[in-house]
């Protein structure tokens with residue numbers, strides 16, 4: 001069966017997306033000595049405070065390196081949730097975007113969850129406010145509600161299941177086999193990709209990632225012609241025409257694994273450029289090429305860097321550790337409801353073999 005994709009006409013355009021350039025321009029520039037002093041002080045604070053740093057692949061190489069060197073973790077959003085849930089530290093410091101900190105708090109109410117900044121949002125989360133989303137669900141009561149992890153705690157509280165890109169196809173396939181009709185939110189590109197692979201009956205919320213939506217299929221096609229032996233790796237938040245050119249579609253962790261295991265020497269990568277820090281470590285002898293975001297006439301070939309991830313800096317990480325500011329708090333009634341759908345994600349992930 002191959003049900004048609006239905007996309008909700010509702011859209012919530014995201015106002016005030018900070019430009020990466022303006023954020024980078026505001027981030028303090030440090031001498032090598034100042035940078036090292038900040039890194040040393042952050043490491044000492046992490047020890048002093050029984051804290052562990054959990055960083056997403058899209059954060060800066062400095063933050064990823066600190067996580068790596070202090071027994072913390074760098075990963076995709078599913079594994080960030082898993083790691084925080086299993087680690088014994090009393091404080092989790094989440095370098096990423098707000099929904100990642102909220103997920104950590106939903107799963108670990110007894111732990112203090114800090115973030116370098118509370119301003120780091122996500123266009124998918126911002127484009128799916130709880131009130132209209134709840135109405136959308138109420139209007140479609142026959143559907144099982146599956147939401148991407150890139151959502152607020154309030155949206156997770158209304159959902160039956162939470163998923164990340166690493167397990168979305170498998171979970172929807174499983175629900176489809178059980179006869180469920182799905183209401184999916186918020187990423188229409190990921191939703192539409194999952195629908196095509198599984199054939200499930202899916203009604204989609206009309207949201208998108210401002211970073212991945214910018215990848216350009218025509219320019220990517222030209223790059224593929226320039227590098228005919230390269231493999232194309234793409235995150236499923238990218239538009240359908242881009243995914244059609246991909247050899248591997250997967251979460252950030254899955255793309256890094258593919259870079260390592262594929263026989264190709266060259267990889268064209270359609271996701272945030274922060275991923276190159278770990279991808280190059282995993283595949284040191286391979287050539288990694290950024291997929292194009294700029295069409296003809298653009299001044300940069302690829303501007304794929306999440307403006308909110310870029311708000312996490314050495315300075316605000318140290319400030320947060322010193323002051324305890326930027327603690328993530330989730331209303332307890334909302335948290336208990338959101339825990340149900342989020343825990344289902346972890347429980348389902350446990351049943352998978354890879």
Ligand code: 13P
Nearest residue numbers: 076077078164165251252
């Ligand atoms: P991953 O779960 O693949 O890390 O994706 C999170 C994200 O926000 C990608 O834009």
Ligand code: SF4
Nearest residue numbers: 097122123209211306
């Ligand atoms: Fe959200 Fe896109 Fe940034 Fe990921 S890259 S956090 S989906 S805005």
